[in-house]
Amino acid sequence: MRGQAGARTSGRGGGRAVERSRGGSERSSGRGGAASGRAVEIELTVNGDPHRVSVRPNRTLLDVLREELGLTGTKRGCDQGECGACTVHLDGRAVNACLVLAIDADGSEVTTIEGLARRGELHPLQRAFVEEGAIQCGYCTPGMILQAAALLRRNPTPTSKQIREGMAGNLCRCTGYAKIVKAIGKAAEVMRGQRAVGPGRGSLAQRRRDAEGDPEAQPGPHSSQLRAHSSKPRSLATTRTKTGRAS
Numbered sequence: 001m002r003g004q005a006g007a008r009t010s011g012r013g014g015g016r017a018v019e020r021s022r023g024g025s026e027r028s029s030g031r032g033g034a035a036s037g038r039a040v041e042i043e044l045t046v047n048g049d050p051h052r053v054s055v056r057p058n059r060t061l062l063d064v065l066r067e068e069l070g071l072t073g074t075k076r077g078c079d080q081g082e083c084g085a086c087t088v089h090l091d092g093r094a095v096n097a098c099l100v101l102a103i104d105a106d107g108s109e110v111t112t113i114e115g116l117a118r119r120g121e122l123h124p125l126q127r128a129f130v131e132e133g134a135i136q137c138g139y140c141t142p143g144m145i146l147q148a149a150a151l152l153r154r155n156p157t158p159t160s161k162q163i164r165e166g167m168a169g170n171l172c173r174c175t176g177y178a179k180i181v182k183a184i185g186k187a188a189e190v191m192r193g194q195r196a197v198g199p200g201r202g203s204l205a206q207r208r209r210d211a212e213g214d215p216e217a218q219p220g221p222h223s224s225q226l227r228a229h230s231s232k233p234r235s236l237a238t239t240r241t242k243t244g245r246a247s
């Protein structure tokens with residue numbers, strides 16, 4: 001998985017690679033390797049709002065979004081292009097913000113999870129994730145949803161297999177992936193106008209109703225999938241149980 005994700009995500013960075021040492025210090029390739037450097041001003045349009053930010057050459061787009069602009073919906077997971085938690089749209093393309101140097105994003109348009117809802121209405125993907133119970137801790141969810149939005153823009157009618165392949169660079173430690181795939185498929189139908197928005201069988205509302213008659217069925221915050229997970233997250237595209245059922 002690591003090799004697969006690395007190969008994909010290096011292509012999603014959209015700019016020069018950011019190298020980080022194990023100790024957490026960082027330097028940018030092609031920039032003289034200096035951890036510090038003279039700050040430069042860049043301009044970004046983020047979720048429709050223009051920003052001018054002063055950044056050092058080694059800072060990433062993720063650093064700017066979270067630390068300069070306070071947009072903490074974009075999550076920092078691995079910080080190495082492996083997990084997809086930091087996925088945003090850069091000029092309409094899904095990228096790992098931890099792999100994009102901020103100076104390379106100068107003049108670009110960025111969309112984060114904070115910019116997806118319109119006029120107080122959740123994006124169909126956001127609604128579907130809630131309704132299908134595809135969120136537990138939620139840490140992976142912003143990146144999942146931004147990646148899924150880019151996928152549905154390219155392919156409005158994806159099969160489950162295509163969803164799994166398109167989401168292979170985004171890892172979840174909690175939910176398993178079946179509900180995530182289902183939510184993306186449901187959102188695709190809603191966005192094509194073929195389905196009214198509403199809770200499905202896997203929704204929180206439905207599970208609460210089910211649980212009323214069965215106290216044991218009440219899901220905990222991380223429920224059985226988390227207990228069943230190994231400590232290493234699995235890829236959505238590659239995970240299958242011995243019975244052939246996707247988890």
Ligand code: FES
Pocket residue numbers: 009075076077078079080081082083084085086087096097098099
């Ligand atoms: S891929 Fe960027 S934080 Fe993991």
Ligand code: FES
Pocket residue numbers: 134135136137138139140141171172173174175
């Ligand atoms: S819901 Fe995906 S990491 Fe927790």
